[in-house]
Amino acid sequence: NKEDEIYVYYLIGKTLKELERVKVLPQDKLAEASTYSVGFIMNIESSKYTQTFSIGTLWRFAKVLKCDIREFFAPLDD
Numbered sequence: 001n002k003e004d005e006i007y008v009y010y011l012i013g014k015t016l017k018e019l020e021r022v023k024v025l026p027q028d029k030l031a032e033a034s035t036y037s038v039g040f041i042m043n044i045e046s047s048k049y050t051q052t053f054s055i056g057t058l059w060r061f062a063k064v065l066k067c068d069i070r071e072f073f074a075p076l077d078d
Contacts (some may be wrong), residue, residue, distance in 0.1 A: 009050050012058065012072045017045045019065050033064040 001007060020030055027045075031038045036057070043051035062069040 006050050008073075009044070009052065010047065011076060013045045013047070013051075014076055015072045015074065016041070016061060019067060019071065023065050023067075025065065030061070030064060034060050036060075 019025075020027060025033075027038055027041055030036075031041055034041075034057075040051065040053075043049050044053060058072060059069055062072070
């Protein structure tokens with residue numbers, strides 16, 4: 001439901017997974033570079049689990065992935 005605040009976490013998780021694929025950055029390398037655990041990143045990317053996180057976490061992912069933080073909020077092609 002796009003009207004639910006949980007949708008933002010879903011959107012960011014899907015975008016994070018796609019950016020990793022496009023940037024050819026495996027999850028373990030993202031975890032190492034961002035100083036977060038692989039499990040934490042897996043939870044963010046999961047469509048079955050809602051992992052909350054801070055704007056600072058998102059900023060760090062954007063920095064590691066060399067992308068604009070706004071990319072995480074682009075609509076998905078559902």
